[in-house]
Structure formats: C-alpha cells, structure tokens
Amino acid sequence: MEKLRMTSPDLTQANIDKLAELFPNVVTETRDADGAVKRAIDFDALRQELSDHIVEGPQERYQLDWPGKRAAAFAANAPIAKTLRPMREESVDFDATKNLFIEGDNLDALKLLQESYLGKVKLIYIDPPYNTGNDFVYNDDFAATTKDYLDRSGQVDNAGARLTANSETNGRFHSDWLSMMSPRLKLARNLLSEDGAIFMSIDDAEMGNLHRLAAEVFGEHNFVGAMVWAAGRKNDSKYISSSHEYILIFARDISSLDSRVGAWRTRKEGLDEIYAEYGRLRRAHGEDNAAVASGLRAWYRQLGEDDPAKRHKHYSSVDERGVFFPSDLSKNSPTSRSKYDVFHPVTGKAVSMPEHGWRYAPEQMATLLAENRIKFGPDETTRPTYKRYLSDAEDEIPYSVFYVDGRGASGRLKSLLGGAVFDNPKDEHVLRKIVEFGTSKDDLILDFFAGSGTSAHAVMLQNAKDGGSRKYILVQLDEIPATHSNAAREGYRTIAEVSRERVRRAGKKVNMERAADTAPLDTGFRALRIDTTNMADVLRTPDETNQLDLGERTSSIKRDRTREDLLFQVLLDWGLELTLPIRREQIDGREVFVVDDGGLIACFDESVTPAVVRAIAERQPVRAVFRDDAFATDAERINAEQVFAEVSPDTSVKAI
Structure with a gap:
C-alpha cells in the first residue's frame, strides 16, 4: 500500500517532467546539496531548443559524462x-x-x-x-x-x-x-x-x-x-x-x-554428423563413390532446415580422400601465366579453358593434378573443377x-x-x-x-x-x-x-x-x-596503551588467520600467480611452504631457529619470507640476513 505524501507537490519536478515530454534531450542528471543524484535540466540545451540561432555556451566536445564519473575514476x-x-x-x-x-x-x-x-x-x-x-x-x-x-x-x-x-x-x-x-x-x-x-x-x-x-x-x-x-x-x-x-x-x-x-x-557446426554419415555410407558401399555420393545427397535432403549440417549440403561429392565440393577453377582476370592447356587424363585432349584462364599458375596446377585434387568430367568438353575438401574447410x-x-x-x-x-x-x-x-x-x-x-x-x-x-x-x-x-x-x-x-x-x-x-x-x-588484510592494526598512541597489554600488541598478524592465509597474501604482494603448486614440509620442527618448486619458500611459525634459516638459504630459493616477530631480537634478524647474503645472495628475503 502506498503512503500519502503528506507534503505540497514538488512543482520543480513537475515542471521537469513537462519539459521532458517536450524536449527529452534537455533532461540530465546532477547532484543536490547532499550529494544525491537527481534529474535536472540542461539549461544550455533548453536555450538552444528555444532559439532560432546557435546559442553561445560551454565548449562542446564528444564525451560520455554522468554525475559520479570522477568518483568512479x-x-x-x-x-x-x-x-x-x-x-x-x-x-x-x-x-x-x-x-x-x-x-x-x-x-x-x-x-x-x-x-x-x-x-x-x-x-x-x-x-x-x-x-x-x-x-x-x-x-x-x-x-x-x-x-x-x-x-x-x-x-x-x-x-x-x-x-x-x-x-x-x-x-x-x-x-x-x-x-x-x-x-x-x-x-x-x-x-x-x-x-x-x-x-x-x-x-x-x-x-x-x-x-x-x-x-x-x-x-x-x-x-x-x-x-x-x-x-x-x-x-x-x-x-x-x-x-x-x-x-x-x-x-x-x-x-x-x-x-x-x-x-x-x-569450427563449423554439423561436421561430425556429416563425417559419421560418410563413414556409414562408405562401409555400406565400399569403393563405389557414386553410390556414396548419392546416399549423402539423400541424407542432406531429409535434414531439417535448421539442422547445422544442412548448411554444408554442397559438400556432396566424394572420393577415396573424403567429402568435397567441386569448386570453380576460373581466374577472375587474366594474367601472363593464367592461360595454358590442361589435358584430360582419359582422352588426352586439352579441356575447355575459362575465359581468363586458370586460377592457379602452371606449377601449382601440376601439383594439384599429381595429388588428385582436380575433378575431371567424362571427357575434355566438361571443364574440370577443384576438389575443396570439407576437412580443409572446417573453420569459419x-x-x-x-x-x-x-x-x-x-x-x-x-x-x-x-x-x-x-x-x-x-x-x-x-x-x-x-x-x-x-x-x-x-x-x-x-x-x-x-x-x-x-x-x-x-x-x-x-x-x-x-x-x-x-x-x-x-x-x-x-x-x-x-x-x-x-x-x-x-x-x-x-x-x-x-x-x-x-x-x-x-x-x-x-x-x-x-x-x-x-x-x-x-x-x-x-x-x-576476499577479506580484510591479515595484518592487525597495531598503531596506538601512548595514551591508548598501558603497560599490561603491551605483550598482546606485539603481533602484527590477526589471531584468526592461518599460515596459508598469510601465504596467499604474500603471493599477491609479490605478484605471483595464485595457482602455483604449493608443498608443505617440516624443517627443524617448523612448517615450511615451498611454492613453485623453490620460487618461494615461506615459514610463518612464530619462532624460527638458525637451522631453519640456513636450511632454507641452502635451497637457494628465488624468494624467502618469514614472520617479523619470529625473530626474538634484532640480532637474530640480522644474522638471518647475513646467512642468506653468504649462502644465497640472489634470494630476495622479506618479513611480514
């Protein structure tokens, strides 16, 4: 049930509606004082509609504009x-x-x-x-x-x-x-x-x-x-x-x-059905190409007009190589090499030549003849055609x-x-x-x-x-x-x-x-x-922190996040693909992720030993990452960096 408006009519909007009926092109959108988008009138466009000459206005340019475009950018x-x-x-x-x-x-x-x-x-x-x-x-x-x-x-x-x-x-x-x-x-x-x-x-x-x-x-x-x-x-x-x-x-x-x-x-639709029917007919008629072709034409005729195979009904001739369409060999316009004699394989006489000669140069025609890709009629009076096989024209x-x-x-x-x-x-x-x-x-x-x-x-x-x-x-x-x-x-x-x-x-x-x-x-x-970052907000002013809860604020990682959560954020930060292979291993009692067979090795345990650091460095990964709070002191962190500098200097080492 609609509610009563309980206010006087909005005459401005009523007027905009009336103008929209007369001049739809002058209606636009703008923001009100509160930032809300509403319908409005483009007064420059309205002035032009009501003038018998070109009205001066803001510089025109071809663009798509709308309220909120800059905010979207x-x-x-x-x-x-x-x-x-x-x-x-x-x-x-x-x-x-x-x-x-x-x-x-x-x-x-x-x-x-x-x-x-x-x-x-x-x-x-x-x-x-x-x-x-x-x-x-x-x-x-x-x-x-x-x-x-x-x-x-x-x-x-x-x-x-x-x-x-x-x-x-x-x-x-x-x-x-x-x-x-x-x-x-x-x-x-x-x-x-x-x-x-x-x-x-x-x-x-x-x-x-x-x-x-x-x-x-x-x-x-x-x-x-x-x-x-x-x-x-x-x-x-x-x-x-x-x-x-x-x-x-x-x-x-x-x-x-x-x-x-x-x-x-x-790939054209309907090809598999054609090949299947050709195979059936070939099994039924053996080497009788005429019978196979006749059967294929009959099969095309019984197809519905919306059957995709029917589009290819012109591919109805066959030989030992497969289904083909007899294509015209005529040249559109003559060239110095388009006119030459082609001889019928049975009568030995030159066949009828097209007005502008043959589509293919003599050496190309010789190759096609050798490959049995030219179809001849019963004698030289019938112009030969090119066998365009369906298997050679499957794409469109x-x-x-x-x-x-x-x-x-x-x-x-x-x-x-x-x-x-x-x-x-x-x-x-x-x-x-x-x-x-x-x-x-x-x-x-x-x-x-x-x-x-x-x-x-x-x-x-x-x-x-x-x-x-x-x-x-x-x-x-x-x-x-x-x-x-x-x-x-x-x-x-x-x-x-x-x-x-x-x-x-x-x-x-x-x-x-x-x-x-x-x-x-x-x-x-x-x-x-998608979720919020794994990193906790640990920034506090002195007034917001007391000595008793300092220990609780040492970790920069949220408590509900797993080590695998951290790994995927590291993959994103390093710009690595998110489907790289991941393997879990144990080194000195710590869980280690080996990504892309050593492209990245990560350990997110809350403490790491020198043995873990050295074992990872000795594998010479492209990248290595640890938790920042896994090192109890600055000296341990510096020692870890030194190990990589000596054992695997090309490894990029980071901490989170």
Missing part, C-alpha cells in the same frame, strides 16, 4: 587493505588445479589481481547486471564516507545494509550503472594480454552507454564489433518481442589481434548474428543442479564457441560477473573438445538469494555457492562423458574469498 585507482583467503573445503583438487574461483566484490578482486595477472588474460567474458530498474547488488558508494550520508541518500535499509535503488524515477538510472561499470572495465583492461579481447553481454537498456564507456576505456579504434544473440521469442513485451541481446567486443590492442595467425576462427569466421534458444541452457542447468535454482543462465555452448575462437589451448579466461558459473563450464567443454589446457578465473559476489527463490529453498546461502556447485557438477559430467582412454581434464578450482 578515483575508485578504480584507490588502494584497498584486503586480501584473498583460501577456502580448501570449498575447493576441488586444491593442490593441483590451475583454476580460481574468487568469492567477493569484483571491484576488490580486480584490484587484488592486478600484479599477479597483469597482461596475462587472453579473454574476458562478462554478463553484468542489466539495468532493469531493480536494486543494485554492486553498491560501491564511492562518495560515501559517513553513515549520515548513507542515511540521507537512501542507500541503507532499516538494518543498515547498503541498498542502492536504481529505479528510473530516482534520477540515477544510468549514472549508478555507469559508475558501477567504469572502474571495473578500467581494471579489467590492465589484465588483458596485448592480443586479448573482452566480450560483454548486454541488453537494449545500456547497450549504447556500454559501447561509449568501453570506447573510452579501450579506445574506439579497438572496437571489434557486436554480436547479436537471438535467444527465442518472448511474449512479455508490449510493442516488440525482445528476443535478443548483444555481445559487445573490444580488443586490448586490435593491431596485435590482427597479427595472430588463424585468429578468430570457429564467427557470424555476428546467431540463434540459440535460451530455454535450452535453463533446462540443462536445472537437470545438472536438480532444480531451477538460477534464473536465465547463459548458454554454456554459446560461451564455448567464444572460448574456441577467442583463445588458444593454454590461455587464461576471466569472468568477474560469474553468476551461475557458465564460463567455467564453457572452458571445460572446449578443453574436452580440443584437448586444451585453458585456465579460468571466476569472481562472484557473495550475494544472498531472495528468501522466496528456489536457490534459498534448496539451502544455498549465497549465489557464489550456487556457482561453485554448478562448476563442481559440470566438471564431473565433462570428465564422465570423455573417452575412457583420455587423461582427465583439470576440472578443479582453488576457492578464495
């Missing part, structure tokens, strides 16, 4: 005192996997990954929240520094939880969304390799704004194109059935993308418009999880195609709006298909599902839990469906969660 660069803590119990094959699943806000995650994965990601796919007018889950509140501001700007609920209403009526509809996306795209760009690209799913509401924002971040010249995904007819629209969404594609550096050999090719450039029924993905996910616990998941087979043409076999893929975990599923499917060893990093906010949702009824506490469970089950399914004689795929992941 600041947010991208501002440091955070956070870390990633391992969750072994939530992981799959923690010690061996090369995949990561990070739980927490993706803005924090992207910042934490900057050094370890700078320029290492080949493909980023994201499906950000569409601007539907619902409440945002990602609430950065860049300008919020006090509870008063959050209260008066309506960004907290009665319990004090952050809540940013994003309805069109509050005047922040586009600004909040752009402020959310801008810093994330800037940070994501840093992670892309020079020949990498980002694919962004989006609907009509923010497609234009996302394009302009991405053009600012990546450069308009790095715009690759837009794919249109037709996902099936919807009947919930008033005027037209919105049955599509877009995938905007920007390259990190399009010139580097252009230099890739064989870049952005995808991806189409910008494609149709995949969106209901299929929902059904498969429901079957996998045993219930409809996630609404409108992305199709893993569509994403698999993107992974196929956008990456090589050992590349890294990032999805920082992981949702139901479709990207990880797609990576595993493509690795199963071509034997690749691609890795992925998924980031998902620990968003609590709505109380009435199926996910909540199934006992999932967060969307991240749903995503992890989907990846677990998908990994098992992918491995089960592989041939028994193939090596298992890496279907595991290291689960990490």
Whole structure:
C-alpha cells in the first residue's frame, strides 16, 4: 500500500517532467546539496531548443559524462587493505588445479589481481547486471564516507545494509550503472594480454552507454564489433518481442589481434554428423563413390532446415580422400601465366579453358593434378573443377548474428543442479564457441560477473573438445538469494555457492562423458574469498596503551588467520600467480611452504631457529619470507640476513 505524501507537490519536478515530454534531450542528471543524484535540466540545451540561432555556451566536445564519473575514476585507482583467503573445503583438487574461483566484490578482486595477472588474460567474458530498474547488488558508494550520508541518500535499509535503488524515477538510472561499470572495465583492461579481447553481454537498456564507456576505456579504434544473440521469442513485451541481446567486443590492442595467425576462427557446426554419415555410407558401399555420393545427397535432403549440417549440403561429392565440393577453377582476370592447356587424363585432349584462364599458375596446377585434387568430367568438353575438401574447410569466421534458444541452457542447468535454482543462465555452448575462437589451448579466461558459473563450464567443454589446457578465473559476489527463490529453498546461502556447485557438477559430467582412454581434464578450482588484510592494526598512541597489554600488541598478524592465509597474501604482494603448486614440509620442527618448486619458500611459525634459516638459504630459493616477530631480537634478524647474503645472495628475503 502506498503512503500519502503528506507534503505540497514538488512543482520543480513537475515542471521537469513537462519539459521532458517536450524536449527529452534537455533532461540530465546532477547532484543536490547532499550529494544525491537527481534529474535536472540542461539549461544550455533548453536555450538552444528555444532559439532560432546557435546559442553561445560551454565548449562542446564528444564525451560520455554522468554525475559520479570522477568518483568512479578515483575508485578504480584507490588502494584497498584486503586480501584473498583460501577456502580448501570449498575447493576441488586444491593442490593441483590451475583454476580460481574468487568469492567477493569484483571491484576488490580486480584490484587484488592486478600484479599477479597483469597482461596475462587472453579473454574476458562478462554478463553484468542489466539495468532493469531493480536494486543494485554492486553498491560501491564511492562518495560515501559517513553513515549520515548513507542515511540521507537512501542507500541503507532499516538494518543498515547498503541498498542502492536504481529505479528510473530516482534520477540515477544510468549514472549508478555507469559508475558501477567504469572502474571495473578500467581494471579489467590492465589484465588483458596485448592480443586479448573482452566480450560483454548486454541488453537494449545500456547497450549504447556500454559501447561509449568501453570506447573510452579501450579506445574506439579497438572496437571489434557486436554480436547479436537471438535467444527465442518472448511474449512479455508490449510493442516488440525482445528476443535478443548483444555481445559487445573490444580488443586490448586490435593491431596485435590482427597479427595472430588463424585468429578468430570457429569450427563449423554439423561436421561430425556429416563425417559419421560418410563413414556409414562408405562401409555400406565400399569403393563405389557414386553410390556414396548419392546416399549423402539423400541424407542432406531429409535434414531439417535448421539442422547445422544442412548448411554444408554442397559438400556432396566424394572420393577415396573424403567429402568435397567441386569448386570453380576460373581466374577472375587474366594474367601472363593464367592461360595454358590442361589435358584430360582419359582422352588426352586439352579441356575447355575459362575465359581468363586458370586460377592457379602452371606449377601449382601440376601439383594439384599429381595429388588428385582436380575433378575431371567424362571427357575434355566438361571443364574440370577443384576438389575443396570439407576437412580443409572446417573453420569459419564467427557470424555476428546467431540463434540459440535460451530455454535450452535453463533446462540443462536445472537437470545438472536438480532444480531451477538460477534464473536465465547463459548458454554454456554459446560461451564455448567464444572460448574456441577467442583463445588458444593454454590461455587464461576471466569472468568477474560469474553468476551461475557458465564460463567455467564453457572452458571445460572446449578443453574436452580440443584437448586444451585453458585456465579460468571466476569472481562472484557473495550475494544472498531472495528468501522466496528456489536457490534459498534448496539451502544455498549465497549465489557464489550456487556457482561453485554448478562448476563442481559440470566438471564431473565433462570428465564422465570423455573417452575412457583420455587423461582427465583439470576440472578443479582453488576457492578464495576476499577479506580484510591479515595484518592487525597495531598503531596506538601512548595514551591508548598501558603497560599490561603491551605483550598482546606485539603481533602484527590477526589471531584468526592461518599460515596459508598469510601465504596467499604474500603471493599477491609479490605478484605471483595464485595457482602455483604449493608443498608443505617440516624443517627443524617448523612448517615450511615451498611454492613453485623453490620460487618461494615461506615459514610463518612464530619462532624460527638458525637451522631453519640456513636450511632454507641452502635451497637457494628465488624468494624467502618469514614472520617479523619470529625473530626474538634484532640480532637474530640480522644474522638471518647475513646467512642468506653468504649462502644465497640472489634470494630476495622479506618479513611480514
């Protein structure tokens, strides 16, 4: 039930509404005295609408602007005192996997990954929240520094939880969304390799704004194109059935993308079915090529028009090498070497020559003849053709418009999880195609709006298909599902839990469906969660400290943090990848972590002996790290440094 306003009408807003009906282009957004974003009128634009000449005003320039843009830029660069803590119990094959699943806000995650994965990601796919007018889950509140501001700007609920209403009526509809996306795209760009690209799913509401924002971040010249995904007819629209969404594609550096050999090719659909039918016909008819070809043409005719194999029905000729399409050998325009005689293999006479001669030079034609790649007619009166084998033309450039029924993905996910616990998941087979043409076999893929975990599923499917060893990093906010949702009824506490469970089950399914004689795929992941720094706040003024509690303040590490927690913060600080192999050992009764076979050796025991220090130094690791408070005196710390200086002078030694 709506509440009475109990105030006089807001005539200013009423006037803005009236002007918006007459001149939609003069409505903009600004901040009020309290910092809240609201609708306003661009008076320079209004003056121009009401004038019969060009009105003088501020200098014009082409740009995308919105209230909060500078704060969003600041947010991208501002440091955070956070870390990633391992969750072994939530992981799959923690010690061996090369995949990561990070739980927490993706803005924090992207910042934490900057050094370890700078320029290492080949493909980023994201499906950000569409601007539907619902409440945002990602609430950065860049300008919020006090509870008063959050209260008066309506960004907290009665319990004090952050809540940013994003309805069109509050005047922040586009600004909040752009402020959310801008810093994330800037940070994501840093992670892309020079020949990498980002694919962004989006609907009509923010497609234009996302394009302009991405053009600012990546450069308009790095715009690759837009794919249109037709996902099936919807009947919930008033005027037209919105049955599509877009995938905007920007390259990190399009010139580097252009230099890739064989870049952005995808295997044609329906080929396996054609090869299977050819094999069946060959077994049935033996060496009778005419019978095999006749049977193949009959098979094509009975296929449905939407069957992907039907696209290749022109590949209906066969020989002992396989299925081929007779291609024209004519030259488009004559050259000095395009006209020469080609003789029929049976009659020995010169065959009919095209008007401008042959497509291939004489020596190339001789090679093709020797390899039986030229098809002749019964005599010289029939012009020969080139045998273009299907096996030589399996790849194609991806189409910008494609149709995949969106209901299929929902059904498969429901079957996998045993219930409809996630609404409108992305199709893993569509994403698999993107992974196929956008990456090589050992590349890294990032999805920082992981949702139901479709990207990880797609990576595993493509690795199963071509034997690749691609890795992925998924980031998902620990968003609590709505109380009435199926996910909540199934006992999932967060969307991240749903995503992890989907990846677990998908990994098992992918491995089960592989041939028994193939090596298992890496279907595991290291689960990490974003948390506050492991380091305790030990700074105190003399007035805040008494002699009795001085001993309690000696440790700079929080009491609830494990040694493995410390290790992962060290990996981040040193810019090391978070999936490096980790081995635990005991040296003189102390636990030691050996990372990457000696790339880093760490000991976080609260005391270390000279024997431990020397044993680590004798292994000559690239890096070594200890707790600062593990050395009882400054003299012990200095002695440790001296040991490394003598035994392993190239080791970088640090303390936390």
